[in-house]
Structure formats: C-alpha cells, structure tokens
Amino acid sequence: MAQMSGADAVASTLARMGVRHVFGIVSVHNLPIYEAVSKCLDMEVVNVRHEQAAAHAADAYSRVTGQLGVVLTSTGPGATNAVAGLYEASFTSSRVLMITGQIESRFLGKGKGFLHEHERQADMLRSVCRAVATVRHTEHVSRDLSRVADDIRTGRPQPGAVEIPIDLQYRVAEVELHGAPDVERLVPDAGLLDDAASLLASAERPLIWAGGGVNGAGASAELTALAEQLGAPVLTTIEGRGSIPEDHPLCLGFRTDRTAVYEIVDEADVMLAVGTRFQNYATRVWSLRPPAQLIHLDADPAVIGRNYPAALPIVGDALLGLVGIRDRIAGSSVDEGFVERARKVRDADNEAVFDEIGPDHAAIVSVIRNLLPDDAPVVRDSTVPNYAWGNRLLPILAQRTSVRPAAVAIGPGLPLGIGAALGSGRPTLVIQGDGGFMLSIGELSSCAQHGLPVIVCLFNDRGYGVLRGIQDAVFGERHGTELATPDFVAVAEAMGVTGIGVGSVAEFESAFAGAVRRAEADEGPTLIDIDLTALHPISLPLPAHQRRSADERV
Numbered sequence: 001m002a003q004m005s006g007a008d009a010v011a012s013t014l015a016r017m018g019v020r021h022v023f024g025i026v027s028v029h030n031l032p033i034y035e036a037v038s039k040c041l042d043m044e045v046v047n048v049r050h051e052q053a054a055a056h057a058a059d060a061y062s063r064v065t066g067q068l069g070v071v072l073t074s075t076g077p078g079a080t081n082a083v084a085g086l087y088e089a090s091f092t093s094s095r096v097l098m099i100t101g102q103i104e105s106r107f108l109g110k111g112k113g114f115l116h117e118h119e120r121q122a123d124m125l126r127s128v129c130r131a132v133a134t135v136r137h138t139e140h141v142s143r144d145l146s147r148v149a150d151d152i153r154t155g156r157p158q159p160g161a162v163e164i165p166i167d168l169q170y171r172v173a174e175v176e177l178h179g180a181p182d183v184e185r186l187v188p189d190a191g192l193l194d195d196a197a198s199l200l201a202s203a204e205r206p207l208i209w210a211g212g213g214v215n216g217a218g219a220s221a222e223l224t225a226l227a228e229q230l231g232a233p234v235l236t237t238i239e240g241r242g243s244i245p246e247d248h249p250l251c252l253g254f255r256t257d258r259t260a261v262y263e264i265v266d267e268a269d270v271m272l273a274v275g276t277r278f279q280n281y282a283t284r285v286w287s288l289r290p291p292a293q294l295i296h297l298d299a300d301p302a303v304i305g306r307n308y309p310a311a312l313p314i315v316g317d318a319l320l321g322l323v324g325i326r327d328r329i330a331g332s333s334v335d336e337g338f339v340e341r342a343r344k345v346r347d348a349d350n351e352a353v354f355d356e357i358g359p360d361h362a363a364i365v366s367v368i369r370n371l372l373p374d375d376a377p378v379v380r381d382s383t384v385p386n387y388a389w390g391n392r393l394l395p396i397l398a399q400r401t402s403v404r405p406a407a408v409a410i411g412p413g414l415p416l417g418i419g420a421a422l423g424s425g426r427p428t429l430v431i432q433g434d435g436g437f438m439l440s441i442g443e444l445s446s447c448a449q450h451g452l453p454v455i456v457c458l459f460n461d462r463g464y465g466v467l468r469g470i471q472d473a474v475f476g477e478r479h480g481t482e483l484a485t486p487d488f489v490a491v492a493e494a495m496g497v498t499g500i501g502v503g504s505v506a507e508f509e510s511a512f513a514g515a516v517r518r519a520e521a522d523e524g525p526t527l528i529d530i531d532l533t534a535l536h537p538i539s540l541p542l543p544a545h546q547r548r549s550a551d552e553r554v
Contacts, residue, residue: 055085213275
C-alpha cells in the first residue's frame with residue numbers, strides 16, 4: 001500500500017505491466033494521467049492527432065510486439081473518436097487497453113450536461129470491448145486496471161477499456177498496486193494433443209492452415225518446426241502471414257481465396273487449423289471445404305466449429321498446442337507427391353497473379369523486397385496495390401511483420417504504421433492509397449514529431465480505385481469516387497516529412513532506396529507519392545457478390 005493519486009496509480013500499474021508506450025491526446029479529463037505517465041522514465045507518451053489514430057497505433061504496436069497497446073483519451077468526444085480503432089482491434093484480436101477520463105464522479109450518470117459528458121460511455125465501449133470497468137474509488141484504480149488488462153491478454157486477445165472520473169485521478173489515497181507483465185497461457189488438453197499427433201503422423205496428405213492466432217501467440221518457430229517434422233505444406237490467412245517465412249519451401253502463403261488452391265484442400269486427408277475463425281474472405285464466403293478430419297486449435301472455444309465442424313476441437317494457446325503436438329510425433333507418413341503438387345499450384349498461381357498486376361507493379365514488388373530489411377513491418381491499407389499484390393505477392397519473411405486493417409477499412413494505414421514502427425524499432429513500410437490517406441493525413445505530423453522510421457508509399461490515382469472498378473462493371477457510371485487531392489509532397493514537407501514524387505519504376509527504386517537509408521539512419525519519415533496512372537494498369541478481379549451484380553446487369 002502507498003499514498004498516491006489515482007493518476008500515479010495508473011502510471012505505476014502500467015509500469016508493473018511492462019508498458020513502454022502510450023498513444024493518445026491530452027485533455028482536461030485525462031491531464032493528471034498524462035502528466036503521471038510522462039514522468040515515468042521508462043514510458044513514452046506518443047502524441048497523435050486523432051484518437052482513432054491512437055487506437056490504431058496501439059493496435060499495431062500490440063501486433064508487432066505481442067504486448068499491451070495502450071490508448072489514452074478524454075471522455076465523451078475523445079472516447080467516441082477511438083471506437084473505430086477499438087472495433088478494428090476487436091476484429092483482428094489485438095491486445096489493446098484504452099484508458100479514458102470521465103466527468104466528476106458526483107455528476108456521473110445524472111445527465112446534467114457536464115462538459116464532455118457521455119452518460120452511456122461504458123455501454124458504448126462494451127460494443128467493441130470484452131471487458132470495461134468504471135472506477136468508483138481511487139483505492140481501486142490499480143485493481144480495476146489490472147483486471148481489465150488481464151482479461152485482454154487471456155485466451156483470445158480482445159480490447160478492453162477503463163474509465164476514470166477526473167476527481168479520482170487527482171485524489172490521493174492508500175492504493176494497493178496490482179499488475180504483471182504477463183498472464184498464463186491457456187494449456188490444451190493432453191489427451192486431445194495425443195489424438196491430434198496420431199492423426200497427423202498417420203496422414204498421407206496433411207495440410208496446415210495458419211491463422212492470425214499463430215502470430216498473436218508468437219508461435220512462428222513452433223509452427224515451422226511442426227511443418228518440417230511432418231513435411232506438411234502450410235496455407236495461411238492474411239493475418240497468418242509470416243507465421244512461416246514465405247520463402248520457406250513448405251509455405252503456400254495466403255491463397256485460400258484463390259480457386260487454384262481448392263484442389264490441394266480437396267486432396268488433403270487431415271487439416272490442422274491453428275488460430276483461425278475461417279473468415280469469409282479467406283474461404284471465398286465458405287465455399288472452400290476442408291477435409292472431414294479437421295483438427296481445430298484455438299484459444300477461443302466459441303470460434304471452433306462456428307464455420308466448419310471440427311473432428312477434433314482443441315481449446316488452448318497456439319504455441320503450447322503446436323509444441324505439444326510436435327513433441328508427440330515421432331515420424332511422418334506424408335506423400336511427397338502431394339507436397340510437390342501443392343508447390344506447383346502455388347508457383348502457377350503466383351505467376352497468374354503477376355500477370356494480373358502487370359510489369360510495373362511486379363517490378364515494384366521486387367524493389368521493395370530487395371531493399372526492405374527482412375524484419376521490417378509491412379503495413380498495408382485497403383487499396384488497389386494491396387488487394388492486387390500486397391496481400392500475397394510481397395513476401396513476408398518474419399512473424400509479426402504483416403499488418404493490415406483486418407476489417408478492411410480504408411484509412412488506418414499510417415496510424416498502424418506509427419504503432420508498428422515504435423513497436424519494432426525498424427524501418428516500417430506503409431502501402432496506402434490517396435483516398436484512404438486523406439483520413440489520417442494529419443498523422444504525418446506525428447511521424448515527424450517523434451522521428452519515426454516510417455516510409456509511406458502513396459499510390460495516387462486521385463480517387464477510390466477499387467470502387468471505381470466496381471462502378472464501371474456494375475453501374476456503368478461513377479459517382480463519389482473522384483477526389484480532389486492536394487500536392488502530397490508539399491504537404492509532407494510542410495509537416496517536416498521528406499516528400500518525393502515519382503512516376504516510373506526507376507524513380508521509385510531510387511526514392512525507396514533513399515527512404516530505407518534514412519529510416520535505418522534514424523533520419524525520420526519519408527513519403528513517396530507514386531503516380532498510379534503512370535504505371536501499367538492492374539487487372540483487379542471483382543468480389544464475388546459484385547461479379548454477380550455485374551452479370552445480372554448484363
């Protein structure tokens with residue numbers, strides 16, 4: 001027990017949990033916490049320009065580190081602004097803790113019209129958070145904060161939030177400190193691991209399906225070791241990219257949404273799925289059919305069997321489950337012909353996608369991978385180059401280096417890049433379109449203020465390119481997809497960011513090489529404005545439901 005203010009209790013609890021960065025915006029209703037955290041020698045407050053960006057940055061920070069990403073907002077409008085970022089963190093299963101202020105406790109819930117009042121703020125936060133706490137006494141600040149943080153990190157990660165009235169932040173009381181750097185992993189049932197190992201060892205055509213839960217658990221080495229022990233090829237979801245290096249001979253990469261891979265899935269006699277919900281995008285709206293002998297390992301029992309029935313459901317941490325299965329397998333019955341056929345499907349499908357994107361974008365993929373360090377995070381916003389090649393052709397070579405808005409929103413790219421750069425300490429690539437970039441353009445200033453090694457590759461077609469394609473095919477006309485865009489190089493320079501405009505592959509290669517050098521030398525961020533209209537056009541297929549609409553129109 002120690003005498004301290006509620007704000008100091010927050011800072012001390014975060015320190016006990018090993019928090020090193022807090023993302024947020026200062027406000028009248030969080031100022032004491034902001035000051036207390038800022039005074040911690042081992043903790044940095046990262047100043048962003050919008051609360052939604054703070055939540056996205058904390059999300060990416062958590063994804064690349066496996067640790068808590070912490071957001072600090074004001075009550076009312078500040079907390080409301082952060083909800084979209086918390087929604088993304090929930091969708092992608094990220095360890096994000098939001099701490100928000102609240103009005104004075106004597107007015108709380110009375111609807112008197114106090115400054116920044118939101119009577120149902122906790123209910124709003126519960127719509128995107130698994131655990132929400134409203135602190136009622138200064139003595140309980142640390143206890144409540146620790147309880148929510150433990151929930152966030154237990155089982156399948158999910159965001160959580162704590163609201164603290166401003167008077168309790170200032171008030172001094174006897175506080176018992178709580179909080180620990182880690183929580184215990186969920187141990188899978190030993191008997192089920194025995195059964196899984198027996199099924200996989202006797203399988204002739206085993207296939208591994210790796211989802212985002214593998215990266216979340218930091219289990220890349222364990223997954224790769226199991227694949228090698230079995231000699232089994234590995235498919236990944238987008239969030240599972242990097243769970244096995246994509247230059248590994250057993251890695252098939254993300255292509256579960258491509259019809260070419262169906263023959264491999266159909267031929268498999270046993271599938272081990274780890275850390276996945278089998279989302280619609282990864283299964284072509286569940287048209288893909290895994291084998292009847294499906295082993296499904298996940299930390300969340302609610303997702304097992306939700307989209308596909310599991311012959312063997314195993315609830316547990318991905319890392320512990322993979323180690324347990326691997327340690328129980330003495331040999332393998334794999335058909336080498338199956339593995340070779342899988343590789344041929346992978347290689348042929350890669351060639352088909354390269355043909356779709358054209359020579360200029362194929363060259364850009366090569367330039368990026370040749371110049372970017374293997375351990376550099378690759379952050380991809382929802383934009384044409386990402387759909388066409390960022391999600392599958394640009395190799396991801398290390399776990400926790402692939403980041404994208406899993407809910408497929410536009411705009412989070414740059415804020416995600418901020419969190420990824422701070423979490424990794426490495427040059428961080430952001431692939432973004434001009435339409436999405438305008439939603440977070442102010443965060444260039446955040447990058448400059450903190451000297452972040454962020455490289456923004458801005459693919460500029462002066463509009464919403466994906467939607468243009470849908471409009472042309474389905475409606476035959478365009479409305480709302482053309483944008484008036486600024487001089488992005490001038491905007492970047494005005495905010496203290498190096499800006500370069502390019503209109504060819506050769507110019508891009510020179511600009512990107514310089515950006516990587518500056519990032520590695522801690523010389524700050526760079527924005528490369530790429531004239532997308534000057535490059536060979538990409539042939540981007542329509543989503544399935546949009547293809548049906550186009551066919552009906554014809």
